[in-house]
Amino acid sequence: MSKQIKPTDSELEILNILWQKGPVTVREVHEEIEKKKEAGYTTTLKLMQIMIEKKLLKRDETSKTHVYQSAISREQIQGQLIQRMIDNVFNGSASQLVMQALGNYQADAKEMEKIKTYLEEIERKNKK
Amino acid sequence: MSKQIKPTDSELEILNILWQKGPVTVREVHEEIEKKKEAGYTTTLKLMQIMIEKKLLKRDETSKTHVYQSAISREQIQGQLIQRMIDNVFNGSASQLVMQALGNYQADAKEMEKIKTYLEEIERKNKK
DNA sequence: TTGCATTTACGAATTAATTCGTAGATTTGA
DNA sequence: TCAAATCTACGAATTAATTCGTAAATGCAA
Known part of the structure; x- marks a missing residue:
């Protein structure tokens, strides 16, 4: 790193x-x-x-x-903080973090829609 | 709170x-x-x-x-830290956090699989 | 029993973050 | 022009986290 x-x-x-x-x-x-x-x-x-x-x-x-x-990008800090958080309280499991986040916010339909769209995008890319 | x-x-x-x-x-x-x-x-x-x-x-x-x-559960801390992180560096957008996390970890097929399964579960519940 | 090891409590040193006052330089506008 | 306002630099006080030494109490084993 x-x-x-x-x-x-x-x-x-x-x-x-x-x-x-x-x-x-x-x-x-x-x-x-x-x-x-x-x-x-x-x-x-x-x-x-x-x-x-x-x-x-x-x-x-x-x-x-x-x-x-x-001097640093928002994305850079976001990535580092997420990584630290996964290491510190999610036993190294990214999926646990995502699930916890989804669990807290699935009430928000608009947010959920964005996430679903994004997931499908990843799907498509992976199939190529 | x-x-x-x-x-x-x-x-x-x-x-x-x-x-x-x-x-x-x-x-x-x-x-x-x-x-x-x-x-x-x-x-x-x-x-x-x-x-x-x-x-x-x-x-x-x-x-x-x-x-x-x-004296506190892992889930409680996870929820609080995620919330703080969303407030502090994700402009209050949960979906941005999830996407950033997914972006960093989509390499890991097993983790992605878990997340997809979980999302579908939410889907199903929401339709009921 | 008696002495060695373990444990707790406590205080003190160190380090870093935060807060703010003051001094000196510079700019502005009446 | 020159006085008020603004800005930077700096140092010092405060607070919290971290680290560890020491003393006193307790337990254990020969």
């Missing part, structure tokens, strides 16, 4: 904003965070600075007001 | 052992952990004592050598 990335919940919150908005300033990230909870501006700043050190983020320092973006 | 449980990785390691072995002593848990990594006995003990405080574990103190077991 390449590098093991393990963002904290606070870091994930920031990554989500950056994935959604693209390159933005600390100010913009901070205002987004404040919609959900109390937070000091320098707290957000510090978090993002540490994330730079950890290589979770990149930034453009051309202007005084730096512009930040994620 | 009832209580928000968030075991650390160390705690999850212990929970896994207890889920697998049932009620056991610190010694037994510790020996299991040592198969995977260096660890001091009192470190394991302390972790388990703290998990008692957090209500993650229960213990029988009848004999001097206490016997521990998990």
